[in-house]
Amino acid sequence: MSERDADRRFAVVVAKPRTQAVIDALREEGVYDDDRSVRSWDGDSVAIPVTDPPQSVEVREVVEQVGEPRLRGLEDHLRERGWTDDELDAAPSSWAVVGSVVLVKLGDSPRPEEVGEALLALHGEADTVLARGGIDGAHREPDVTFLAGEGDTETIHTEHGTKYALDLAEVMFSPGNEAERVRMGKTVEEGETVLDMFAGIGYFTLPMARAGASVTAIERNPTAFRYLVENAMLNDVSERVTPYRADCRDVIREGLSSGEGLGGDGRVDRVMMGYYEAHEYLDSALSALSPGGVVHVHEATPDDLVFERPIGRLEAAAADADRSVEILDTRRVKGYSEGVAHVVVDARIE
Missing domain, CATH: 3.40.50.150 (Vaccinia Virus protein VP39)
Incomplete structure (x- = not known):
């Protein structure tokens, strides 16, 4: 196998709202590539990394990504932005993608805006990053702060087939x-x-x-x-x-x-x-x-x-x-x- 062939990697292109459902299906088939990040493809779709073209999952197209860097997590993305070891020690350790929004607990993390940009790079299916605070009041209202992206806090999150429409700044x-x-x-x-x-x-x-x-x-x-x-x-x-x-x-x-x-x-x-x-x-x-x-x-x-x-x-x-x-x-x-x-x-x- 040539060096070029060794660097060749596949991805499937799907509409952005289908991202999580397709990832779940790819995992079930055993072809989802955990070593790479989901990346934006065009205005309304994403490229999801796979080890091989899927046989049972409906996708828009299968594409090749040659020489794509293997950034495994948030730490890799922050290192690319020049973060020191001490800064990385204070970086967030937990976050979640809810529909098209990333929710992250910042803790004592420095440079919050860079954390937001790095999380967008890590999760191509997302377009907004919010820092999570607490839940306040009799109506259990969330305290969130905008970090990066488009700022749209309303989304639809799909979880094992159940669809949840919500505004993460409101509920x-x-x-x-x-x-x-x-x-x-x-x-x-x-x-x-x-x-x-x-x-x-x-x-x-x-x-x-x-x-x-x-x-x-x-x-x-x-x-x-x-x-x-x-x-x-x-x-x-x-x-x-x-x-x-x-x-x-x-x-x-x-x-x-x-x-x-x-x-x-x-x-x-x-x-x-x-x-x-x-x-x-x-x-x-x-x-x-x-x-x-x-x-x-x-x-x-x-x-x-x-x-x-x-x-x-x-x-x-x-x-x-x-x-x-x-x-x-x-x-x-x-x-x-x-x-x-x-x-x-x-x-x-x-």
């Missing part, structure tokens, strides 16, 4: 919860009735509805609610999603008193509590849950109280309602903050 999105969102789509059964008490833009509602569940989705943030309704239509599940812009306690109280909505008799087979302070609403959640139903409780818990505290709170709420608890599963989803973990407890309530 929260946690990339670290992806496994939980996917898991809930696999956990529910077709025909189940589900109450999602803190639905947001449809984080858990959408995969559950796509799996065939009928979901009562409650969200009081008007911006998130607008995207919730839009996303139900975007995923063709509007007939299985009943959205309410209200306080979840009011919806539950009305459903129980009228015997309508929720599960038809005011109660449901499953309750999703995907909010870190969900324990404050456990009494309402259990009142809406049919005997033998399942509740999924998310909580931000200090490391030394992981599982002990959320299980204790759940058992206390059940005792107050004269009901029993069977713990089905416990999971540590991710780190929430220093010394605090995001955990989930699944329990059957008799």
Whole structure:
């Protein structure tokens, strides 16, 4: 093989909105090249690196990239910009691509704008980079800062077939919860009735509805609610999603008193509590849950109280309602903050 042949590498050209779906399909076929970056191709498409032309993935065209530098990560891109070892030590260690937007935690990183430009070079499918701050207020609104690119914060993010339209400057999105969102789509059964008490833009509602569940989705943030309704239509599940812009306690109280909505008799087979302070609403959640139903409780818990505290709170709420608890599963989803973990407890309530 000549030196020129050894340097020859392939890429597939696809429309930019299909980037993540195509990458997932290429990974499944075993031809996605992790050693190279996705790069912009023209105004509306990207070139995704592959080890060989794919056989089962539909693409616009297969192209050759000869002599393309193998920049493996952010550090390589920053070194090209003259960063020293000390500066690289302070560079971001985590970021996520959400649709066409890169979300990055800057920490103590120097030269934030260069970080943004490097991330755009690393992720050709993205056109905007935002620095992530915290989540503030009763409506869980994100604090983000523009770093680089076009500045368009509205996007559509596709995750295992579920489409999420959102504005990352207006509503929260946690990339670290992806496994939980996917898991809930696999956990529910077709025909189940589900109450999602803190639905947001449809984080858990959408995969559950796509799996065939009928979901009562409650969200009081008007911006998130607008995207919730839009996303139900975007995923063709509007007939299985009943959205309410209200306080979840009011919806539950009305459903129980009228015997309508929720599960038809005011109660449901499953309750999703995907909010870190969900324990404050456990009494309402259990009142809406049919005997033998399942509740999924998310909580931000200090490391030394992981599982002990959320299980204790759940058992206390059940005792107050004269009901029993069977713990089905416990999971540590991710780190929430220093010394605090995001955990989930699944329990059957008799």
